[in-house]
């Protein structure tokens with residue numbers, strides 16, 4: 001298989017799918033540059049190896065063609081600084097301007113194409129559109145793990161036009177290596193910690209993890225569907241009644257497989273969804289009428305801490321409570337710190353998904369876990385055991 005390291009880029013034009021879908025403030029400045037930083041090693045290596053580099057990405061979800069607030073020109077300043085060069089820009093990702101700028105692009109130079117999603121053909125996975133992108137270059141590199149679960153023109157379809165000249169970028173390689181380490185090669189005890197709002201988004205993750213893990217910790221809003229399934233009273237906490245049977249099935253399967261499911265024994269409840277609401281800590285299976293659980297309680301934190309600190313492999317996705325509100329962030333902070341401590345003691349820890357990553361960054365623990373994944377949806381689908389189109393397009 002081609003890799004960036006074994007491929008000869010000399011005199012070649014490389015088109016690289018990156019994920020520059022970064023948040024911008026009202027002045028259109030980049031407020032979190034994690035995704036740009038993550039793409040830099042691939043870009044710099046290609047330049048070093050003599051490639052002319054053409055970058056393509058999406059930004060946001062434009063619905064009806066070009067819109068200034070979704071223009072990738074807003075990332076140029078940041079990119080120039082990180083690459084220490086003047087990045088060229090094409091105002092459309094296909095068409096005459098892009099073609100001309102790509103044709104005259106020299107070795108070591110970088111051209112950024114305008115937002116791919118200004119063309120609806122991108123998300124439709126249109127082969128004609130993919131071909132036009134492909135015609136700009138000699139070799140295709142996919143380094144956009146965040147969109148690897150989409151069969152879009154630039155993430156998957158384009159690869160067919162480079163049967164012998166396609167490869168993963170360094171970020172993609174790193175993401176797959178780290179995920180495979182957890183999913184295929186984990187040291188035991190292996191503990192997965194799942195939280196976040198809903199069971200519906202995570203049930204396939206739970207099902208696929210059950211025959212891999214020793215312990216499954218469930219917190220966040222999703223815990224209440226499980227607690228209700230066990231006959232608990234959850235007041236007006238978030239519950240998906242239609243998934244109660246599914247939750248029962250998962251608990252039954254866990255028992256058969258000898259997997260310990262840890263549900264919080266206590267919860268911090270509030271009388272409204274507000275940081276300044278009245279709050280108290282109660283047993284999680286007897287939440288009073290009119291109250292809702294917004295965080296795990298101290299006893300649960302302590303139980304989870306012990307399980308986490310005794311694990312050799314840890315996978316964390318989803319906050320334990322509504323951590324965006326400081327009064328309901330304690331459980332998430334405790335879990336994040338326990339993961340950091342376990343890592344310090346030698347465990348391997350992988351954290352992924354927008355909110356858990358935001359939590360890890362907020363509490364400055366990003367360097368205290370083994371790996372922070374850049375892909376939310378893509379990571380979850382990979383954990384579900386699905387084939388990611390962006391990965392299959394390079395491997396097959």
Ligand code: AMP
Pocket residue numbers: 195196197198201219220221222238293294295317318319320321322323324353355
């Ligand atoms: P997800 O995108 O499914 O990982 O969910 C993340 C969101 O779940 C965050 O915005 C949290 O505020 C939210 N969340 C966590 N715990 C609870 C809870 N007990 N009730 C309602 N929402 C929650």
